Amino acid sequence: MRRTAHSRILAVARLLIAVVAALAVGFVVYFAWAGRRATSVEAGIPQALADERASRIRDLTYEASFDIPATRSEPIHGSVTARFTLNEIAAPLVFDFAQAAEKFLGATVNGQTTSEVTSRNGHLIVPANLLVPGQPNEVTLTFIAGDEALNRQDEFLYTLFVPARASLAMPVFDQPNLKARWVLSLDIPDGWTAVANGATTGQIRLNNRTRLIFAKTEPLPTYLFAFAAGKFLIETGERDGRQFRMLHRETDAAKVARNRDAIFDLHHTALRWLEDYTAIPYPFGKFDFVAIPSFQFGGMEHAGAVFYNASSMFLDETATQNQRLGRASLIAHETAHMWFGDLVTMQWFNDVWMKEVFANFMAAKIVNPSFPEVNHDLRFLYLHYPAAYEVDRTAGANPIRQSLGNLNEAGSLYGAIIYQKAPIVMRQLELLLGADAFRDGLREYLKAHAMANATWPDLIRVLDARTPADLVAWSRAWVEERGRPQVTMDVKPDTAGGVTVALQVGDALAAQSGSGRVLVWPQTLRVVLGHRAHAVHVDVTLGDSGRAAFSQAPFPGEGGGAPTDVRWVLPTGGGLGYGDFVLPSAMLDALATDLPAIVDPLTRGAALVTMWDSMLEGRIPAARVRDALMVALPLERDELNVARQMGYLQSLFWRFSSAGERMALAPALETLLRDGLTRAATISLKSAWFSAVRSTATTPETIAWLRRVWNREEKIPGLLLSENDETDLALDLALRGAADAERMLDTQEARITNPDRKARFAFVRPAVAESAATREALFERFKDVANRRREAWVLEAMGYLHHPIRAGAARHLIVPALQMVREIRDTGDIFFPKRWADAALGGHRSPEAAADVRAYLDSLPTDYPERLRWVLLASADPLFRAATIVR
Template sequence: MGVRSLTQAEAQERAALLRVERYDVAVDFTGLPDGPDVRCVSTSTFSCTEPGAGTFVDCAATVVCATLNGTDLPPAVEGRIALHDLAAHNTLRVQTVQSDTTHGPGVHKAVDPFDGEVYVWTSFEPDEARFVWACFDQPDLKAPHAFTVTAPAGWTVTSNAGTARVEACDGARRWVFPDTPPLSPYNTVVNAGPFHEVRQEVDGHDLGLYVRRSLAGVLERDAQEILTLTAQGLAFYARAFAMPFPQRRYDQVFVPEFGGAMENYGCVTWSDTFLRRSDPTPAERELLAKVLLHEMAHMWFGNIVTMRWWDDLWLNEAFAEFACHWAATRATAYTDAWAGHLAGGKLKAYLADQGPASHPIRQPVHDVAEAAAVFDDITYPKGASVLQQLMTYVGEETFSAGMSDYFARHAWGNTTLQDLVDALGRASGRDLDAWRAGWLDAAGPDRLTLRHESGGVVLHAVGPSGSAPRPHVLAVGAYRRTATGLERAARVTVEVRGPRTPVDLPAGADLYLVNDDDLTFATVRPDPASRDALLRHAADLPGALSRGVAVATVWDMLVTGEATAAEAARAIGAVLETETCDAAVEPYLTLAGDIAELWAPQDERAELTAAFAATCRRLADRARHPARRRVALRFLARAAAGGELERLRAEAEAGDDHDLRWRALARAVELGEAAVADAARLLAADPDPDAWVQELCVRAGAPDAGTKEAVWHVLADERAVPVSWVGRVATAFWRPGQDAVLRPFTRRYLDLVPGLDRGGMIPAMVYTGRLLPRFAIDGGFLDQVLEAAEAAPPVVRKTLTEHTDVTRRMLRSRGITKPDAT
């Protein structure tokens, strides 16, 4: 029997009935070094507004025993324990054991392959606390949590509420944590293991960093940078929200086999893949900074103030994604963060918003299973861009004042979107209802086009499917050619309130750029007379954001079939030759490499790949900083061949960049070189405890059926690859030019679809999207995928709908239309 998903109606009924006073949760990790079991006793104290009524508590772990007010309860059914005849005040005690700690949701045991040490982490969004202990697992039943954790004597335990009292206990140690503030169950955490710890006192906060012992050196290398960013973020948000983070201690725990990062109050959990084994590239450093600031923003927006239900999940995530870029540009060295956002996440959002999986930013969520399907590129980068437009619309100081009012009014409570709109409306004096309806209740992007008419320059705006456009505040730039490139002659701020907006721009400019400085979310098109000029001269624009808007336009023209792969490759390649913004270089290299590999027709792939390799080599040769050269060489490894590949491998061998050595070796194997001995030597020399996954990537690219079968078994059947590495291995597996070897695995993917939701939300999204074939397929196969998805859980169905649309666009760009016999 399965586990039922909580519906919004059930949550509303339960929230009206109950007031949870506190949770006391005893967790026992002493069985983990030698076994799989996590044992818990959860004691919930709560009141009932209607004595005699009934409800249920969520519990998807195995129940050992359960009592309500001293009376035994029946077994759990579908992840719920029925509670009858409630008193005005109640005590619920549930003893549980969770043994599925390898692939199950909520709690995970990881064994470090380097030294055999065991680490355990929990992660509960959206409703996975119930898989570990009994609780009322919904966001608007907040309560203090008191955790008592028994763990092996050599382990360290971290949780939300700061410093624990530690006691000896039968050869183990018991960690008794103070009460947390009122938190939703999904905001809580317990992590444990023999961690290496770094601590520092900064501006009155006690900052802690943790990592597995085998990565202690990597953390020590980056610790000061991470601690500095943490202090900068805490100071910025304290000013911007007029509310300092209310807890002295702030911990960040880097753990193995974790996907992404999770904003647990006061104790953020990270995948330790964010700690790069080789020196981080500029984009990798910026990504760490933005993720750090994203999770930190949730301390206020998500933890201190929590959305009442998951229909406002978008607001929770969109705000944190917006805020991390805001904080990065205002408080850290990453002042080009918005350029990186445009070059990376925002392009994905434009694509998703024009596909069959598009949805309004805010939409009804019937149950939590549907909420899990909303963690997507519309929720995150589009939502962040819309909030950036909102700040532009009302002004930055007004926006900050409105947020301060919001947090002051609702601290430690639950809210809806309307509460936020009201706060910003009071601060700005604007009626934001029309803004909210236009931006949040309709799917799809607006289209903006500048046209030269008899009466002057006019900005034409049209909403999705020909509807009226949304309100926008944006900039239009006029550029004139000089001896050194394009120079901005004028920049006009425009407020769009209808289909036609006159723009007071000087005549005779060589290029007009709509949405200059990237202030709004809308696809842009040059007028027909300027199309070729944009493709030819995007690289000549003087600013990172202006070049980024041009690249976004070119990329959108490619994915909508209005530009060829060759045209897009030339334009983005030219931008790369002049780009000075570190935040944009790596995303543009990714786009250029993807065009050659995934979007180019087969008869053009070799030429575009060679051109991409040449661009990488020129960037490497001209690089004045080792980090920029390292970036170019890593991307060169994706495309090099012949003598250039041999030179690259020799250079990689001579240096200490193990990642480059693995990439160059993987490329050699993909091209047919037998390099088993080379891989074994490199594996022995690489100090990274996860180097075995790099070796698996090398084998994954081999054009050999037996090797593919062995890799598929580890990757897809056993799911032995850490979730944060699945994308890297899958990309190495599905290679161009290997269709004959890959074709049998397209059928194997179809067979996986019914079970792709195994392990919870994050693994479901990763395995569904990353394993989807990109080669040896055509539109007929994608039709079969969508047919199989009809019976899949929402998170799988949504992910497949989105990824098959992108893949179908790739096939169209490649000129593939004939159904494939699978």
């Protein structure tokens, strides 16, 4: 039967009514759900909240002001005005302010003072009815700033907001993909000065105080917004028309004068190089930096206001080559961040590694021309491979790129994998594409995302178009998965009297865990085959098959004699290969014997790193490595190799020798080191040798000599000790039970003229006390977060508390220290948890200490954060290996 027109109209009307009703119910449900979602938000900054805000907010600016009192104990009052456009107002708007509700003082929304803004679970909730869609909104929030991220001292303070700590100080949208332009004003006491991202545009006198107003910045995320204020001295410099300004608290005018020009020169060199490489001019106007005493990091890349650890900038006359290289690399690293991290910022902190890898990778390129005397391939090897292996060989290995559900866990993403392994991986990627294609891809990526955000897949898409290789598969192995390849080697004689070498990639981590994953890790190797001073290089590609093979003829005999056999094959010999390379035991022994005869410094370094890695994997005895180094070190002439060999010898002495072996070895080792000090031709080398003597001294003869040196009764020819040298020496002598230690420490404290260094010495001093009760009282103090604020001081003290000399007396402090790691993650800065765990475990080697740590790890609840568990496993790994190696 056919329906009439009228019935059809009625049917359509009913349908429309039903649709409208459904939509109405849907909107009610949505608004209710959205309201619940916003008002019941979890602590921290969950990714769901960050994604929602990023989709709603645009055209964001902040106007922030802080009133800084002269007295450290008085609170800092502040206000933030956020201006933005909202795409929609379906839900309340959530600001992040991780403070108690009473520190939120009031709100004005779009010109109306309101009490409807509420504090909940570390957030401020602005009701949707106070906001307008599609038009500018203005929200002003007044507050008492939290001190946790303001690093307040008696005479200065500085912000440190990475990764998501700005919300400890002020209400903001604390996420990297809501970049904003900032305007700042600071009210500061008389006699103080200040620096911020923007240039100072105004100064107003206010009754014995000064208000400084700073220019509006380019778009910056909250973690890059920064200021420092206090009693600072100011140095200025100009290079090719570019102005630099350095704030500092160094009172030694001669030290400032010695270092000043080099600091400005290194910044200028880095900026010029990066402008040329990226084809983008420096994007942030002014370039100021602050040298901060005992700064938690080496540096922090705040645009226009870089912060550095003062001790990394102002080097002593006795600085080693490594220290001078370290300063140059640090400056280049932070300068590279102006493009990689500041100009283009990661979308979310799961890609924080991207800014760090490019900063480190570019720094290695930038520094090279300034130090033509240095073997930079060797330095790259030492700077990256050992530290990356220290994590990647352990059960605590983690991927370069990790998932991250909440920014309150972002700090645990930092570590050797993103700082040291990632540059190795990036170098392999550059080799895969070619240097020019790689550079051009980076230029395209930077220009496409300038003043905005991007992800690792965004970069991979750009680079993938420049190579036939499958970069997605490459990225999965090297970037997305944890662990390192294990490369086994089969070496057989061939019919021509040479050898045939077959390499095979395996996955030891997958085998141990039974995960069943299949990874290949494509990479380029530069294999070295050798016999004492003879060596030949062979370039080998481990491609998608995970296999490679090649043959090598015997070496020609000397003087027309019989050909020389290949004694060893070193897949890492050219400084490229990354992984656990399993060499036959006979070849490891031959490498140990031939080490001083190998002509190329890079190959010697690669052999040394491979031997050390093999020792930790149980393939060569620690005593064999120690004996090889006792022979090789006096013959070594490359300063980088000298420093590395001395470092390994110190580890072998303190951690991989029994008490009896240590006692037997000490006289010979101290003689070797003191002879090296006498022979050293440069101040840099003398300083390195003296540091090794000081660190390993245990015999009465050497300790007495060091005491005479500290007393200034005896001089070291060619080496004038600095105040820092004497301070470290006094602490080391007290640790060793020097006679009348307290009087010696009193004298040393009186020698220190700089107030910041004097405060550091007074803080650390109880850690070397003879009294166990004094030392334990210091550790108990660290359980209060207020006493952990100066993290560098705390870590130095923890190193003394757990020094091998005190290991037995400190064993009972290990587990309490590990129990604090989770709280330290929540209250400290990004590197503190790993460094704390390293300091607590670094002096121990006994099976009993290892058993204590294993028992603690086994007792952790199933919901203990996985990344924090990885931190503990990586820190504990050297202890577990030492307990096995030393019997």
